[in-house]
Amino acid sequence: MSNDNAAWQYTRSIASDPTYDLVVAGGGPAGTAAAVCGARLGLKTLLLEATGCLGGMGTSGLVASFGPVSNGERMLVGGFMKELLERMWERQAFGPHVVQEFLHSQLNRWVAFRPEALKRILDEFAVAAGVEIRFFTRVIDADIEGRRLKGVVASNVEGLRYVPARTFVDCTGDAALAAAAGAECKVVLRDTDTVAPSTLCSLYAGVNWADPAYGDGGWKDLDTVRNRTKTELLEKAIADGHFSQEDRFMPGMNKIGQHSGALNGGHVFNLNPLSNRSLSDGMVFGRKLAVEYEAFYRKYVPGCEEIELLTTAPVMGVRDSRRIVGEFELGIEDFRARRQFADQVAVYNRPTDVHPTNTSKEEYERFLKDFHGKDNLGHGGSVGIPYSILVPRGWENLWVAGRCHSSDTKVHGSIRAQSAAYMMGQAAASAAAQSVRTGQPACDLDTAALVGSLREQGAYLPQAELSRHMTR
Numbered sequence: 177m178s179n180d181n182a183a184w185q186y187t188r189s190i191a192s193d194p195t196y197d198l199v200v201a202g203g204g205p206a207g208t209a210a211a212v213c214g215a216r217l218g219l220k221t222l223l224l225e226a227t228g229c230l231g232g233m234g235t236s237g238l239v240a241s242f243g244p245v246s247n248g249e250r251m252l253v254g255g256f257m258k259e260l261l262e263r264m265w266e267r268q269a270f271g272p273h274v275v276q277e278f279l280h281s282q283l284n285r286w287v288a289f290r291p292e293a294l295k296r297i298l299d300e301f302a303v304a305a306g307v308e309i310r311f312f313t314r315v316i317d318a319d320i321e322g323r324r325l326k327g328v329v330a331s332n333v334e335g336l337r338y339v340p341a342r343t344f345v346d347c348t349g350d351a352a353l354a355a356a357a358g359a360e361c362k363v364v365l366r367d368t369d370t371v372a373p374s375t376l377c378s379l380y381a382g383v384n385w386a387d388p389a390y391g392d393g394g395w396k397d398l399d400t401v402r403n404r405t406k407t408e409l410l411e412k413a414i415a416d417g418h419f420s421q422e423d424r425f426m427p428g429m430n431k432i433g434q435h436s437g438a439l440n441g442g443h444v445f446n447l448n449p450l451s452n453r454s455l456s457d458g459m460v461f462g463r464k465l466a467v468e469y470e471a472f473y474r475k476y477v478p479g480c481e482e483i484e485l486l487t488t489a490p491v492m493g494v495r496d497s498r499r500i501v502g503e504f505e506l507g508i509e510d511f512r513a514r515r516q517f518a519d520q521v522a523v524y525n526r527p528t529d530v531h532p533t534n535t536s537k538e539e540y541e542r543f544l545k546d547f548h549g550k551d552n553l554g555h556g557g558s559v560g561i562p563y564s565i566l567v568p569r570g571w572e573n574l575w576v577a578g579r580c581h582s583s584d585t586k587v588h589g590s591i592r593a594q595s596a597a598y599m600m601g602q603a604a605a606s607a608a609a610q611s612v613r614t615g616q617p618a619c620d621l622d623t624a625a626l627v628g629s630l631r632e633q634g635a636y637l638p639q640a641e642l643s644r645h646m647t648r
Contacts, residue, residue, distance in 0.1 A: 190329070192338040196222045198608050199328060199341040201315045204232020205594040206578030207347030208298050209256045209601030210608075213633070214345075215305035217609035222339065223302065224313045224330055227491065230298035232349070232578075234291060234594050238377035238489040240438035241286040241430050243593025247525040248283030248555040254636035257598040260297070261287075269293035271431045272385075273395045283555050284527065288430035291438070315348070318357040323619075324572045325357055343573045343608035347601060350449060351498040351580035359568035360501040363450065364585065372495040372531040372589060373443040376462025379486045380429070380470065383437045387479030401478065402428050409476045418475075419468055421445075424540040425532050429473070436486075440493075441469050445534060449497035463488050495531065495579070495592065502582025503619060504564035504647045511559050511587045512550060518643035519623035520560030521603035521630055524596050527552040530589035551586060560639065561591060563623050564646040566604050572617035575604040599635070606630055621646065 198214045200207045203225030211223040223230075233239040245253045245261065253261070261279055264270055270278075271288035278285045302309055310332065317329035319338070327340035346353035355361050364371055391397030406428050414422050427440035442465035448454035466488045473480035511528065528551035532539040553559060565582040566575050577600035579592040590596075606629050607621055616622055624642040631637055 190336040190338050192340065196220050196339065196341040197612055198222070198343050198345065198605065199224065199339055200345045200347055200605075201328070201353040202226070202232070202347035202349065202578070203230045203309070204347060204349065204578060205234060205597040206601035206604070207232070207345070208302065209598040210345045210347055210577055210605040211307045211309075212301045212305045213256055213602040214605035214608060215307045217606065219343075219605075219609055219612060221306070222308045222310065222341070224315055225309065225311050226314045228311045229295045230302060230309075231291070231294050232594075233493060234289070235295045236489065236491045237493045238291055238379060238438055239440060239493055239594070240291050240377070240432050241288045241440075242595045243286065244284050244526050245279055245287065245595050246282055246285065247553070247558050248281065251280050252523050252525060252558055252636060253595055253599060255599065255630065255634045256602045257595055258634060260301070260598065263297055264289060264293070267293060267297060269297065272434060273393065273398055273431055275395065278395075283525070284552075286430070288432055288438070290432050315353050315356065318353060320357050323570050325574050328353065328356075342612055344575070345601070345604045345608060346574065346576040346580065347578050349494065349497070349579050351500050351576060354500050354568050354574065354576055354580065355498060357574060359571055359574065362499050362501055364496050364499065371533060371585070373445045373533060374447045374449065374458060374495060375440060375443055375493040376459065376466065376488050377493050378439050378466040378469070378488045380437050380439060380473070380483050381435060381486050382480075382482040382484045383429070383431075383435055384479035384482070385431055385434065389478035398431060405429070405477050410472075413472050413476050418472055420464070422535045424535065424537065425543060439466075439469060442466060443531065444492070447492070447494075449492070449494040455492055458492055462492065496585070496588060499580050499588065500568045500576050500582050502565045503567045503569055504562055504582065506562065506565050506583040506587050506591075508551070508584055508586040511553070511590065514553060514557050514559055516639050517560040517562040517647050518639055518641050519563040519627065519646045520637060520639055521563050521566070521626070521635070522561040522596065522599035523558040523636065523638065524561060524591055525553045525558045526590045526593055526596070528586040528589040530586060546586075559587075559590075561596065561600065562647040563603060563607065563621070563626060564648060566600060566607070567618045567646070570619055572619060573608075573611060575607055575618055577601040577604040602633065602635070603630060606633065
């Protein structure tokens with residue numbers, strides 16, 4: 177007789193690694209930046225990544241565009257993220273229509289890129305820095321003593337391994353390491369009034385970007401057709417009964433090659449990213465939606481008469497799941513006030529991009545009102561990202577970076593983007609290096625010294641006043 181609720185207890189001995197200075201869980205934007213920057217600062221660094229490449233949503237997730245990197249007046253990103261952009265520009269890794277203004281002087285401009293090129297560039301950064309990478313490896317458990325992590329249990333094809341370290345950065349997106357360690361977390365699931373849906377992104381070939389509808393193929397003409405596709409043509413297809421769900425919001429197709437595009441389209445509503453069953457069902461549904469969007473583009477959109485679906489992403493594009501309870505929670509009032517902080521480790525400008533949570537017209541209109549209205553920082557604006565949202569409350573040698581940081585739902589919709597995650601990752605690694613060097617715990621780090629270190633690494637941190645103590 178089986179009991180689905182029964183617990184099976186077991187004890188076993190597993191091999192142990194030598195002690196690392198820094199273990200980074202997750203090799204997405206935040207994790208890659210944390211590992212590379214930690215290694216550059218002299219830490220013996222191990223990066224554990226569940227897939228076979230770095231870059232996370234930008235590569236495995238096929239979300240082939242960075243969130244805005246400028247506030248319309250200047251580039252806001254600095255440090256590792258700026259270095260990455262410069263390397264990608266040199267390698268022609270951006271979409272053919274991307275111009276320098278996208279990086280330096282355009283407001284709310286998403287920056288399209290080629291995912292395969294990004295994979296290779298991140299490999300090069302990690303190898304050059306001396307990061308030890310273990311692909312196809314997940315953190316499955318944590319060894320703690322009080323509010324300090326001693327080590328993690330990692331799982332891959334070789335079995336289980338105990339990995340001790342002096343510091344740890346959780347860049348798993350789902351706060352998997354923080355949760356395993358027992359850090360207090362907020363689980364944000366199935367509350368359809370607030371939680372953004374997930375999307376399975378996809379790649380397409382056979383797009384005729386030279387079609388007369390696209391004019392000279394420059395970004396202005398591409399924007400015109402893209403906006404028409406997202407409104408007039410999508411609405412016509414919905415009215416025709418083309419789709420299996422009446423999803424009124426589609427971020428759209430990014431031009432990543434002369435005849436190729438990456439589609440961020442097709443919401444998987446009510447998906448629970450912390451449920452394997454829900455994720456599995458969501459992948460099946462997402463692949464079904466991709467075929468529907470291929471047919472939509474072929475039938476309704478100029479230049480797409482011969483479009484072909486090449487592949488869907490191997491991982492679901494999850495926007496929100498589990499966030500830590502940090503030393504501070506960045507809230508919407510801070511955002512709307514364009515608040516700056518003495519301990520900020522980055523500044524950012526992006527609307528509160530909390531996607532419609534269902535297919536109703538009311539929810540779609542709510543999204544448009546937020547995105548284009550009071551939750552848009554506007555030309556020249558920015559909000560500070562304080563160090564304290566990266567620290568699980570009370571923890572001594574554990575940080576997070578990326579979308580599992582501590583913010584409310586509205587702000588999370590802004591700063592969960594890849595470009596912000598890279599900056600958070602560099603900040604977390606710099607804090608870990610300072611902690612190793614000085615013995616200062618994460619929850620009581622000298623943040624004036626941290627800001628100084630990040631500025632030395634090229635971060636753009638314009639705050640005039642500094643403080644040894646973090647925002648709480």
